[in-house]
Amino acid sequence: MCCSVDFARSLGLALLPLALCCILANLLLLFPMGEITYIQQDRLANYVWYFGGLGGGGALMLVPAVVFITLGKCNCCWNQSLMMCGSVLAAVVGLVGSGYSFVISGLALVQGPQCFTSYGWTYPFADQWGRYLLQPETWSRCLQPVHIVEWNVTLLCVLLGLAVLEFIICLLQLGNGLVNAVCRPCCYKQEYSLNA
Template identity: 90%
Template sequence: MCCSVGFARLLGLALLPLALCCILANLLLLFPMGEITYIQQDRLASYIWYFGGLGGGGLLMLIPAVAFITLGKCSCCWNESLMMCGSVLAAIIGLLGSGYCFAISGLALVQGPHCFTSYGWSYPFADQRGRYLLQPEIWPRCLQPLNIVEWNVTLLFVLLGLAVLEFIICLLQLGNGLVNAICRPCCYKQEYSLNA
């Protein structure tokens, strides 16, 4: 049990910086090139307002991170099984949060940025289903905010990568917690019968 608790704590410690990076990446999306005028004028892409990185990959991910780190503070055997069940629930919350972050970031990438073109403010790449990502020569269609395509693509790919890492970590703890929640009572009964 000590090994599984230590493993869970390591996973929790790994989740913390990932969650903070998701929050930071999402906040940077709100301020293209560090400018505040576009958020004030409501000129941001619609999916950015769904806060995939801030909510799903960030704040929601703090729940499993804290749950995994604080696992095993009580030495009572019944509480160990109960804590592992709690870690399974926290891992499921983490899977949902990272899945949400991944989905919103992917949809935002497919939609493309909201920017000013020669035809006014629009989504110039929305009808391309993400093909614009492989055609950097058409990115200059967006005149304002300056370099918005590069800004969004970079940050959204960062969010996608972080969401995948968070998902893997929560999946590992889900397996760890399920194995220990199921096997620990069995092992405890075997130990009890051997001592009797």
């Protein structure tokens, strides 16, 4: 059988927990150390408000996940071909979403968190182009929220990793869908000649 519908469904099932984890990681970024006061005072880093994990790696990733899981529910040949084209489009949506999540998380990681220092509320690592990540002894510059650098670095690295996994899964389905779009006519010709 040329079309690997089961493969697409398994990819969709793999995307669901990844998307939910992206949403959770992004929500945790909004509440440093579980506190609500920083969001109320607008003391969060700018890139947190771009919702890379919530929108790109989360909500947008639910589109390909649902399409992949529901692929092949109808046995009609025309519908399966249409659904395979739909899975390719959904894979492209997933690639865009995971790419967005990756870029926003990377930019947020390079910029560093907004925190209270001896100079007031500022971005103490913004001019370092990410070098602060290799210098944990400088993280103590951030006095409030406590451990905000560790909090942000951990969650943003999680988002980067999840975005890479989502990108790979969507890329696999893009390849699977394109191969099946090319192979499917060949299979039908072979089936037709065997039945004749």
